[in-house]
Amino acid sequence: MSANTNLEPGRFPLAGHFSTPAQQIDAGKMGMWGFLVTEVLLFGGLFVAYGIYRYLHPQAYIDAHGHLDVTMGTVNTVVLLVSSLTVALAIRAAQTDNPGQVTIHLIITLVCAATFMVVKYFEYSHKFHAGLLPGVYFTNATVPNPDQAHIFFGIYFLMTGLHGVHVLIGMAVLFWLLIKNIKGHFCSEYYVPLEIGGLYWHLVDVIWIFLFPLLYLVG
Amino acid sequence: MSDNHDVDYLRASTGIKSWLLTIDHKRLGLMYLASVLFFFLIGGIFAILVRTELFTHTETIMSAQQYNQAFTMHGVIMVFLVIIPSIPAALGNFVLPLQLGAKDVAFPKLNLLSYYIYVTGSLFAVYSMVSGAVDTGWTFYTPYSSQSSQAVVSMTLAAFILGFSSILTGMNFMTTVHKMRAPGMTWFNMPLFIWGIYATALIQILATPVLAITLLLIIVERTLGVGIFDPTLGGDPVLFQHFFWFYSHPAVYIMILPGMAIMSDLIAAFSQKRVFGYSFVAFSSLSIALISFLVWGHHLFVSGQSALAGAIFSFLTMLVAIPSGVKIFNWVATLYKGAINLATPMLYALMFIFLFTIGGLTGLFLGVLSVDIHLHDTYFVVAHFHYVMMGSTIMAFIGGIYYWWPKMTGKMYKESLGATGAILVFIGFNVTFFTQFFMGSQGMPRRYYNYLEQFEFYHQISTIGSYILALGLFVALWSLIDSLRNGEKAPQNPWNASTLEWTVCTTPPIEHNFHETPHVTTGPYDFGIEEGYSD
Numbered sequence: 001m002s003a004n005t006n007l008e009p010g011r012f013p014l015a016g017h018f019s020t021p022a023q024q025i026d027a028g029k030m031g032m033w034g035f036l037v038t039e040v041l042l043f044g045g046l047f048v049a050y051g052i053y054r055y056l057h058p059q060a061y062i063d064a065h066g067h068l069d070v071t072m073g074t075v076n077t078v079v080l081l082v083s084s085l086t087v088a089l090a091i092r093a094a095q096t097d098n099p100g101q102v103t104i105h106l107i108i109t110l111v112c113a114a115t116f117m118v119v120k121y122f123e124y125s126h127k128f129h130a131g132l133l134p135g136v137y138f139t140n141a142t143v144p145n146p147d148q149a150h151i152f153f154g155i156y157f158l159m160t161g162l163h164g165v166h167v168l169i170g171m172a173v174l175f176w177l178l179i180k181n182i183k184g185h186f187c188s189e190y191y192v193p194l195e196i197g198g199l200y201w202h203l204v205d206v207i208w209i210f211l212f213p214l215l216y217l218v219g
Numbered sequence: 220m221s222d223n224h225d226v227d228y229l230r231a232s233t234g235i236k237s238w239l240l241t242i243d244h245k246r247l248g249l250m251y252l253a254s255v256l257f258f259f260l261i262g263g264i265f266a267i268l269v270r271t272e273l274f275t276h277t278e279t280i281m282s283a284q285q286y287n288q289a290f291t292m293h294g295v296i297m298v299f300l301v302i303i304p305s306i307p308a309a310l311g312n313f314v315l316p317l318q319l320g321a322k323d324v325a326f327p328k329l330n331l332l333s334y335y336i337y338v339t340g341s342l343f344a345v346y347s348m349v350s351g352a353v354d355t356g357w358t359f360y361t362p363y364s365s366q367s368s369q370a371v372v373s374m375t376l377a378a379f380i381l382g383f384s385s386i387l388t389g390m391n392f393m394t395t396v397h398k399m400r401a402p403g404m405t406w407f408n409m410p411l412f413i414w415g416i417y418a419t420a421l422i423q424i425l426a427t428p429v430l431a432i433t434l435l436l437i438i439v440e441r442t443l444g445v446g447i448f449d450p451t452l453g454g455d456p457v458l459f460q461h462f463f464w465f466y467s468h469p470a471v472y473i474m475i476l477p478g479m480a481i482m483s484d485l486i487a488a489f490s491q492k493r494v495f496g497y498s499f500v501a502f503s504s505l506s507i508a509l510i511s512f513l514v515w516g517h518h519l520f521v522s523g524q525s526a527l528a529g530a531i532f533s534f535l536t537m538l539v540a541i542p543s544g545v546k547i548f549n550w551v552a553t554l555y556k557g558a559i560n561l562a563t564p565m566l567y568a569l570m571f572i573f574l575f576t577i578g579g580l581t582g583l584f585l586g587v588l589s590v591d592i593h594l595h596d597t598y599f600v601v602a603h604f605h606y607v608m609m610g611s612t613i614m615a616f617i618g619g620i621y622y623w624w625p626k627m628t629g630k631m632y633k634e635s636l637g638a639t640g641a642i643l644v645f646i647g648f649n650v651t652f653f654t655q656f657f658m659g660s661q662g663m664p665r666r667y668y669n670y671l672e673q674f675e676f677y678h679q680i681s682t683i684g685s686y687i688l689a690l691g692l693f694v695a696l697w698s699l700i701d702s703l704r705n706g707e708k709a710p711q712n713p714w715n716a717s718t719l720e721w722t723v724c725t726t727p728p729i730e731h732n733f734h735e736t737p738h739v740t741t742g743p744y745d746f747g748i749e750e751g752y753s754d
Contacts, residue, residue, distance in 0.1 A: 016731075017321065017323035017327065017399075023398055023399075027325040027326070027395075027397075030393075030394045031325060031390055031391070031394045034390040034394065034424055037424060037425065038386050038390070038425075038427070039428070041426075041428035042429075043432075044428070044432075045428075045429050045436070049447055134444065135440075135444030135446050135452055137443070147453055148453060150452075150453070151445075151446055151452075151454070154439075154445035154446060154447065157445075158436070158445065162435075
C-alpha cells in the first residue's frame with residue numbers, strides 16, 4: 001500500500017493506491033483547498049478579535065496605527081504581489097515543458113519572500129526599540145491611551161507574526177519545489193506539486209492583502 | 220475468494236518498524252485504537268477518583284485542589300484524546316477505505332503524520348499531567364486559565380496540537396470520500412457510516428482551526444501578556460467563550476455524528492434490513508453538521524449575552540432536534556419486522572437508541588432559555604452530556620469495535636462475555652448518570668468539591684453506579700483480549716452484512732484490501748442480493 005512513486009524524470013509518478021493520474025491530481029488539489037479553508041478560519045479568529053477591539057476602541061486604533069511604517073508595508077505588499085505572479089509563471093513554464101524558466105521563476109519568488117522577511121525584521125526591530133509591544137511589554141510613552149493601544153499592537157504582532165510564520169513555511173515549500181525541479185521531476189504531464197505549492201503561496205499573499213489595509217491604512 | 224498465497228495485512232510484514240512507519244490505513248486504525256483505549260483507561264481512572272471523592276459530602280480521598288485537577292484531567296483526556304479521535308481516527312481509518320472499495324485513504328503519508336501529531340499532542344498532555352495538572356475545567360475558561368498557576372500552557376498546547384491531527388484526518392477523509400470511491404460507488408450507494416464520517420470531516424475542517432487560534436491566544440496571553448481575553452489587560456473573557464464554543468459546539472457533533480454513523484450500519488446488519496429512509500438519514504448528518512455552527516450561543520445564556528441573541532440561539536438549538544429525531548425514528552422503523560439478531564454489537568446499538576433519546580431530550584430542556592437559567596451549571600447538564608458523549612458515542616464506539624473486531628483481528632469474541640459486559644455497562648451507566656438528573660434539577664452545582672448533605676444519598680448511588688460501569692467496561696475489554704488468545708477463527712462475513720468490507724474483503728483483509736477494485740452495482744443495504752457486489 002505504499003505510495004511508492006516512480007521517480008523517473010519526465011513520467012507521472014502514480015502512487016499505488018490511485019487508479020489514474022487524474023484521480024491523484026484531483027485528490028491532491030482537493031486536499032490543498034480543504035487545507036486552505038482551515039487556514040482562512042485560523043486567521044478568521046484573529047480578524048474577529050481585530051474587529052471587536054476596533055469597534056470598542058476606535059480612537060486607540062487610529063492613534064496606534066499611525067506608528068506603523070506605511071512605506072515598508074507598501075514595499076512588502078508589492079514584493080508579495082510580484083512573488084505571486086512569478087509562482088504563476090513558474091507553473092505556466094512547467095506546463096510548457098520549460099524547466100529552466102521554472103527554476104528562474106521559483107528563485108525570483110524565493111528572493112521576494114526573503115525580501116519580505118528582511119523588511120519585516122526592520123519593522124519589528126523598530127517596534128521593539130520604541131516599546132510598541134503587546135500587553136505588559138508596552139512601554140511607549142508617546143501613544144495616547146496606552147491601556148488600549150497595547151491591544152492594537154498585540155493584534156498587530158499576532159496577525160503579522162502568524163503570517164510571517166506562514167511565509168517561512170511557504171519558503172520551505174518553494175525551496176523543496178525548486179530542488180525537485182532542478183532534479184527534473186516536473187514536466188507538462190506532471191506539475192501538480194507546483195500547483196499545490198502555488199495555491200499555498202497565493203493564500204499567504206491573499207492574507208497579507210487583507211492585513212495591509214486593515215493594519216496600516218484604515219485609520 | 221481469498222488466494223492461499225495472499226497473506227492478510229497483519230502478517231504482510233513483520234517487525235516493530237513495519238508498524239511504527241506503516242502507511243497502511245488498517246494498521247494506523249489499530250494503532251489509533253490502542254492509543255485511544257489506553258487514554259480511555261487513564262481518563263476513566265480520573266473519573267473513578269472524582270466519583271469516589273464525591274462519595275461523602277466532605278473531603279473523602281483528596282484535597283479541593285486535587286479534585287479540580289482530577290475533573291479537569293478527566294474532561295480534557297476524554298474529549299481531546301479519546302472521544303474526538305475514537306470513531307473517526309480508529310474505526311474510520313480502518314473501515315472507510317474498505318467500505319468505499321479503495322486501496323487506501325487519499326493521503327496515506329499524511330495519515331501517518333496525523334497519528335504522530337496525535338502522539339505528540341498526547342505527550343504534551345501527559346507532561347502537563349505530571350508537571351502540575353490543570354485545574355481550569357476542560358473548557359479552559361478565562362480568567363481561570365489566565366490566572367491559574369498550573370500547567371495551562373502545556374495542556375492548551377496539547378489540545379492545539381491534537382487539533383491539527385483532527386484537521387488533517389478530516390481533510391484526508393473528505394478527499395477520500397470525494398475522490399477514492401470504487402466504480403459504481405455513487406454517493407447514494409455509500410453505507411451510512413461513510414455519510415456520518417464525511418459530515419464529521421467537514422466539521423473537523425471548518426471548526427477546529429478556530430479552536431487552534433483560540434488556544435494560541437491563551438498561550439500568548441499567558442506567556443507574552445497580550446490582553447485579548449484577560450480583563451485586567453483590557454480583554455474580554457466572554458469573547459473567549461464565544462471563540463471556544465464556536466469550535467466546541469460543533470465539536471460535540473464531531474463526537475456524536477460518528478456514533479450515529481456506526482449506528483446505521485449496526486441496525487441494518489443486525490436487522491437484516493435496508494435502513495428506513497436512507498437519504499433522510501444521510502442528509503440528516505449533513506444538516507446536523509450545518510446547524511452545529513449556528514448554536515454555540517446556547518452555552519452563553521447566563522454569560523452576559525443579549526436577551527435577543529439568547530432567544531435566537533435557543534430557537535436554533537431546537538432545530539437540532541429535527542435531524543436527530545429523523546435518525547432515531549428511522550432506526551426504530553428499520554428494526555420493525557427485521558430479523559433481529561441480539562449479538563453484542565446490537566446490544567450496544569439498542570443501548571444507544573435508549574440513551575441517546577434521553578440525552579437528546581434533556582438537551583432540549585437545556586436549550587430552552589428559561590429552563591436553562593435554572594439548570595445551568597448543575598448536575599443536570601453533567602448528566603445530559605454524559606448521556607450523549609458516553610452513553611451514545613462511547614456505546615456506539617464499543618459496538619463498532621465488536622462489530623469490526625472479527626474484520627480487524629480475524630477472531631470471534633465470546634458472545635456470553637460480550638453480553639455480560641454490555642448489560643453491566645448499561646446498568647452501571649444509568650445508575651451513575653440518571654441519578655444526576657435528580658440532583659441537578661434540585662440544584663446540585665457541577666464541579667463542587669463539597670456539597671450540601673441532602674445530596675449525599677444521590678451521590679453515593681451515582682458513585683456505586685460508576686463502579687458497576689467500570690466493571691462492565693473491564694468485562695468488555697476482557698472479552699476482546701480473551702478472543703485474541705482463545706477466539707475462534709472468524710468467518711468471512713459473520714454478521715451476514717452487506718457492505719463491501721464484509722462481502723468482498725477477506726477476513727482479515729489483505730494488505731491492498733481488494734484483489735481487484737470492486738465494481739458496485741447494488742445499494743449498501745441490499746441484503747440477500749450480495750452477489751451484486753462483484754470483484
